[in-house]
Amino acid sequence: MLPAGAQFNPMTDSEFRMFCELLRGHCGLHFGPESRFLLEKRIARRMAEVDVGSFAAYHYLLRSERDGAQEMANAIDELTTNETYFFRELSPLRALINEIIPEFQRSSQRPVTIWSAGCSSGEEPYTVLMLAREAGLEPGRDIHVYASDISRRVLQKARRGVYREASFRDTDAYYREKYFVEKDGSHAVCDEVKRHVDFIHLNLIDRSKLAILGTMDVILCRNVVIYFDTETKRQVVRTFHDKLSPGGYLLMGHSESLLNLSNEFELKHLANDMVYRKPLVGEETSSRWHSVAETAIERVEDAAPAAGARPLPSWKRER
Numbered sequence: 663m664l665p666a667g668a669q670f671n672p673m674t675d676s677e678f679r680m681f682c683e684l685l686r687g688h689c690g691l692h693f694g695p696e697s698r699f700l701l702e703k704r705i706a707r708r709m710a711e712v713d714v715g716s717f718a719a720y721h722y723l724l725r726s727e728r729d730g731a732q733e734m735a736n737a738i739d740e741l742t743t744n745e746t747y748f749f750r751e752l753s754p755l756r757a758l759i760n761e762i763i764p765e766f767q768r769s770s771q772r773p774v775t776i777w778s779a780g781c782s783s784g785e786e787p788y789t790v791l792m793l794a795r796e797a798g799l800e801p802g803r804d805i806h807v808y809a810s811d812i813s814r815r816v817l818q819k820a821r822r823g824v825y826r827e828a829s830f831r832d833t834d835a836y837y838r839e840k841y842f843v844e845k846d847g848s849h850a851v852c853d854e855v856k857r858h859v860d861f862i863h864l865n866l867i868d869r870s871k872l873a874i875l876g877t878m879d880v881i882l883c884r885n886v887v888i889y890f891d892t893e894t895k896r897q898v899v900r901t902f903h904d905k906l907s908p909g910g911y912l913l914m915g916h917s918e919s920l921l922n923l924s925n926e927f928e929l930k931h932l933a934n935d936m937v938y939r940k941p942l943v944g945e946e947t948s949s950r951w952h953s954v955a956e957t958a959i960e961r962v963e964d965a966a967p968a969a970g971a972r973p974l975p976s977w978k979r980e981r
Contacts, residue, residue, distance in 0.1 A: 670706055670709060670715070670716065670717065671716065671717075672702070673698070673701075673702045673705075673717050674717075677717045677718060677721065678693075678698055678701070678702075680721050681693070681701060681705065681717070681721060682701075684721065684724060684725070685741070686891060686894065688734060688738075688865075689738060689812055689865050689866075689867060690866065690867045690889075690890040690891070690894035690897070690898065691738075691741060691742070691889055691890070692889060692890050692891040692894065701741070702717075704740045704741050705717065705720065705737070705740075705741075707740055708720065708733070708736060708737055708740055711736075712733065724737065735814055738812055738813055739813050739814065739815040739816075742812065742813045742816075742889075743889065744782040744783060744813065744816050745782075746782045746783060746785050746786065746829075746885075747785055747828065747829045747830070747831050747832060747833075748785045748788065748789050748825075748829055748830060748832065748833045748837070749789050749832045749833055749834075749837075750785070750786070750789075750832065750884075751884060751915060751916055752832075753916075753934050753935040754882075754884070754913040754914075754934070754935045754937060755789060755790060755793055756793075756934040756935070757913070757932045757933070757934035757935040757937055758776070758790065758793075758880060758882075758911075758913065759790075759793045759794060759797050759799070760797070760933075760934060761932045761933060761934060762774075762880060762911050762932075762937070763794075763797075763799065763804070763805065763880075766879055766909075767804070773802065773803060773804055773805055773806045774804065774805045774806070774879045774880065775805075775806050775808070775876070775877070775878045775879045775880070776790060776805060776806070776807045776808065776878065776879065776880045776881075776882065777807075777808045777809070777810070777875065777878045777880070777881045777882065777905070778790070778807065778808070778809040778810070778882045779810055779864075779866060779881055779882065779883040779886065779902070780810070780811055780812075780866070780883055780884075780885075780886030781809035781810060781811050781817075781820060781861070782811055782813075782816050782820070783816045783819040783820050783825075783829075784809065784816075784819065784820025784821075784823060784851075784859070784861070785825070785829055786809070786882060786884070787807050787808075787809040787820075787859045788823070788841075788851050788855055788856070788859065790805075790807055790882070791807060791855045791858055791859065792837055792841050792855060795854075795855070801858035802858060806858075806860075807858060807859050807860070808859075808860045808862060808875065808878075809859050809860070809861050809862070810861070810862045810863065810864035810866075810875075811861075811863070811864070812863070812864065812865050812866070814863055817861055817863055820859075820861055821861050822850075823850055823851040823855075823856045824845060824848050824849070824850045824851075825842075825848060825849050825850075825851070826847075826848050826849075830849070841854075841855055862874070862875070866886075866898050866901065867894060867897055867898065867901075869901065872901060872905070875905065877905060877906070877907045877910075878905050878906055878907065878910060879906070879907050879910050879911070880910060880911045880912075880913065881902050881905065881906060881910070881911070881912050881913070882913045883898075883902065883912065883913070883914060884913065884914055884915040884918070885915040885917070885918070886915075887899070887914075887918060888915070888917070888918060892922070892923070895923050896923050896924065899912075899920060899923050899924045900924070900926075903924065903926050903927070903940060906940045907940075908940060908941070908942045908943050909939065909940065909941070909942045910939070910940045911930075911937050911938065911939050911940075912927060912937070912938040912939075912940070913935075913937050913938075914938065920938060926940070927939060927940055927941075928941055928945075
C-alpha cells in the first residue's frame with residue numbers, strides 16, 4: 663500500500679477528460695474545469711488506498727470487469743457531496759405535509775407514496791416522518807416513505823440513524839427531545855421513525871435499477887441535480903415524470919428549477935411554497951410551438967376560400 667500523503671504526477675488534461683466522461687456516463691456526476699482540483703485530490707485518495715501509482719492505471723481499474731464495480735462504488739463515496747441536515751429548507755416540506763398529502767387523501771384511501779431521491783445520510787426522509795407524525799399522520803397507513811442514494815457509505819449511516827451536532831443546526835429542541843435518544847455523545851433517531859423509511863441503493867440514471875420502485879405520488883429531489891450536466895438533468899427529470907402518478911408532485915431545492923429542462927410539469931403555487939406538478943390525464947399542457955402552429959393553421963383556414971381549402975392535418979381534425 664502506498665504511504666499516506668503519497669505524491670502522484672499531476673492529472674493530465676486527457677486524464678481529466680477520461681475521468682469526467684467515465685463518471686458522467688456511470689452516474690451523471692459533472693466536473694467542470696473549476697472542479698478539476700477537487701476531482702484530482704479525491705481520486706488520489708483512492709489511488710493511495712488501493713496502491714495504484716498513476717491516474718491512467720486507476721482509470722483502467724475502474725473499467726475492469728473483476729474489480730471495477732466495487733472500486734467505482736468506493737470512488738463515488740469519495741466524490742459525492744453529502745451536505746445536509748434535519749429540517750433543511752422547510753417550506754416545501756410544510757407544503758408536503760399541510761397541502762399535498764391532504765390533497766391525495768381526499769381522492770384516495772391508500773398511503774401517499776413519497777420518494778426522497780438523493781437522500782444522503784437520511785436527514786430528509788426522517789424529517790418528513792417527524793413532521794407527518796406531528797400532523798397526526800400514521801406512517802404505513804397514511805404515508806409510505808422511500809429514500810435512495812448512490813453512495814453506499816451514506817446509506818449505511820442513514821440506516822444506523824445516529825447523528826452528531828452538525829445535523830441539528832436547524833432543529834428545534836422539541837424534536838430532539840421527542841424523536842431522538844442520546845447515545846455516546848450522538849443522537850439516535852427513535853425506532854418509531856427509523857423503521858418507517860425504506861432505504862434503497864439507486865443510481866438515478868440507471869433506469870433498469872429504477873424499475874424496482876413503483877409509481878410515486880411525491881418525489882423530493884433537492885440540491886441533487888445541481889451536480890449533473892444539462893443533458894443528465896433532463897434525463898433524470900424525465901425519469902421523475904415517468905415515476906410520478908398523474909397529479910403527482912416534484913419538490914426541488916430553492917435554487918433549482920425546470921427551466922430549459924422540461925415542459926411536462928406545471929408550476930403550482932401553494933400556500934407554503936411553489937412546487938412542480940405532473941398534470942392529470944387530460945390536463946397535459948401542450949407545447950408552446952404546437953399552439954403557435956395551431957394558430958397559424960386557423961389563420962390560413964379562415965383566409966382560404968372554402969372550395970380551395972386544403973384538408974386539415976389529422977391531428978387538427980381530431981381536436
